[in-house]
Amino acid sequence: MSLAPSEHAPAAAPAGRGTIDQTGRTRTGRRRLLTPTSVPYLLIMPAVLGFAIFKAYPIVASLWISLTTGNGADRHFTGLDNYQRLLHDPLFWTALKNTALILVVQVPLMLGLALLVALGLNSTKVWLRPLWRLGVFVPSLTGLVAAGVMFSVILNRDAGLLNWVLSLFGIDRVNWLGSPFWARIGVVLVITWHYTGYNAVIYLAGLQGIPQELYEAAKVDGAGPIRRFVSITVPQLRPILLLTVVLSTIGTLQLFDEPYVLTGGGPDNSTLTVTMYLYNNGFKYFDFGYASALAYALALIVAVLGLLQVRLMGERK
């Protein structure tokens, strides 16, 4: 027994352990579990379990909940009532409009800036490049709450850092966060500050992947810097541009933390976002059915916009 316990104790082993692996090597009982066919299944098992419990099930359950009203044992099926209500809910449309406005202004602004920064960081004519790259990436490490708290003071009308800096240039104090128009701009500023460097670093990777010969050939053919940018850089970067556009769109559509911390959705609901409205319905009023309908409406919008973007920017070769 003590010489080779695992070899001679098949009775004690659970079913399935007795298989001899294909190479016929002698193995301990523990290893017998790992036959060439079972290995991949064992490897993905934790992922499958987690996926089933925390992704697949909630996705389906959420759809079901969106067709019901009431909570817990009280829940009953109401068909599309929640979706009907959604269509006639002015606050939903306000939230959607705010989110869309922020999306349309913020994503192009941020990605444009990110591309400029990346082009700068990619230039060999710049001194101390690693330092600048490090610096622009740092904001994206900060948590959204920390950034939100920080900017809620920086954007303060009476004593905030930003208004003080502007005053040095003779610009009057701006009521960031206090007026509907400027509050939206304030939210856009904070998100742009937060993620521009992150996107710039992604673009930088793309730029460094473009074969240098393309540029040299174009130069020989007499193409100027702008021509080279339009005819080489942009097409070569297209997959990465698409990736960032889609990711930023998804991110912005789900905007929650920044307005929650910065403005609480105000003033006058001007920075209320769809996710924030969902949160209010679900976890303040405990109307899970309606909140789930909002979640699915949002998912639908994300999916449609994502597909559109892939269609418009993708393929075409």
Place this chain on the structure above:
Amino acid sequence: MKRHSPLLTLLLAGAFGLCVAPFYWLAMAATQENSDVFSWPPKLLPGGHLMENLQGLQDSIGLTRVLFNTALVAGVQTAGAVVVSVLAGYAFAKFEFRGRNLFFVLLLSTLVLPDTVMLIPIFEMMMKLGLIDSYQSVILPGLVTPFGIFLMRQSLRSMPDELLDAARVDGAGELRVLWRIVIPVNRPVIAALALFVFLGGWNQFVWPLIALRSPDMYTLPVATATLQGLVTTNYAQVLLAAAIAAIPVMALFLVLQRQFISGLLAGATKE
């Protein structure tokens, strides 16, 4: 031939300044008295009230406990998610098995679905299990990260099969191949993944805000947000909390930036 352009350098230094200046101000503001946070012009030098503000945070949110909670949640989540991702990524990259493509596509498709879709069912599930207001409720949903599995698969795919087969021929079992070859060879990507997950876990807000009830269980972002919601907010303390939240992440990033950025790039460029 390599001539530097002062203008371009200056422009990038400007971008750098815009990104970093708020942190400088944050660090300074966190050392002021509350009343000095809103002085005009802003105080841009250290204020000497750091210890007092730290004590204030300890009294108001139980800073040490909250930091412990945050580190525990982020740490366990990181360890778990890395293990799950490496195992699954390896399977997807290096094994043929039935259902492989189907499951991989399913997994990826959840990447584009907003997380908010899953909030309510997961909340109900945690309620039923009696896990609301526990560490488990915050940690568990973060263990499966489709992005992590994707990243590991992409990176493991480029590993030569010969390397693995050579080890197998030499008599190494699958676990040994994984432990002795796959993991060491891919250490940089694994480090990057660990950083990503840690960053996400340390900073996550919406879900802990929903799942946690008692101030004793709060993580730093949740505690910070509740502090700010108070009627008489002590802004010097809130800002100190924000600064404290930023410190470990920055430190980790500085130590591991090479891996971090190359990991980020691996995810972005390999299609």
